[in-house]
Amino acid sequence: MSDPEFPAAAGTINMVRRPPGGVELLYSAAEVGARVGALATEIADSLGPDILIVAILKGGFVFTADLLRALHHHGVHPRIDFLTLSSYGAGTESSGQVTITRDITDDVRGAKILLIDDILESGHTLAFARELLRERGAETVRLCVLLDKPEKRKTEINADYVGFAIGDAFVVGYGLDYAHYYRELPYIGIIATD
Ligand code: IMP
Numbered sequence: 001m002s003d004p005e006f007p008a009a010a011g012t013i014n015m016v017r018r019p020p021g022g023v024e025l026l027y028s029a030a031e032v033g034a035r036v037g038a039l040a041t042e043i044a045d046s047l048g049p050d051i052l053i054v055a056i057l058k059g060g061f062v063f064t065a066d067l068l069r070a071l072h073h074h075g076v077h078p079r080i081d082f083l084t085l086s087s088y089g090a091g092t093e094s095s096g097q098v099t100i101t102r103d104i105t106d107d108v109r110g111a112k113i114l115l116i117d118d119i120l121e122s123g124h125t126l127a128f129a130r131e132l133l134r135e136r137g138a139e140t141v142r143l144c145v146l147l148d149k150p151e152k153r154k155t156e157i158n159a160d161y162v163g164f165a166i167g168d169a170f171v172v173g174y175g176l177d178y179a180h181y182y183r184e185l186p187y188i189g190i191i192a193t194d
């Protein structure tokens, strides 16, 4: 199968969409796990046991699954729903235009919501999702992201709970994709450009 983005890599399944510079390790699976555990403590202490988790897909599914189980150890007993949003094409720059691909089904009225995404970059995605949940009658909407790129913000928004603040790099793994691939990596890597 030929791949116009990585012509040299075409040929085998394993090589498809492997970026020319490869993937460099940023945070190991153990480092991510430790940070997720610490976030769970912080969240349980400040939000209490009765929350509705809204996870943004696709990117937020791995982080949410681990955080959810870490929260269980602190007695948090949440409802959970999923909101699929799209703001990216297959490239690496945010379009600014957020659309709902698949909506949640739970009633959010009066709920204390923990809104989870993999990464906060321009802020368009989380600003859109928070507004949507507020309009529908949520009592509070707290934001939780595994990664934050504060330098890349284009709208005024900050997360209440942040795993790691990083610089301007394109990261993959632990749910995050590059052109729809790499979500399965158990660690967080940087796409090397050289
Ligand atoms: P924002 O709307 O610009 O804040 O971007 C948030 C969304 O963009 C996230 O839900 C991710 O899916 C995606 N995104 C932003 N930065 C990265 C990255 O470095 N790697 C992979 N996806 C990213």
Ligand code: MG
Residues within 6 Å of the ligand: 059, 088, 176, 177
């Ligand atoms: Mg994405």
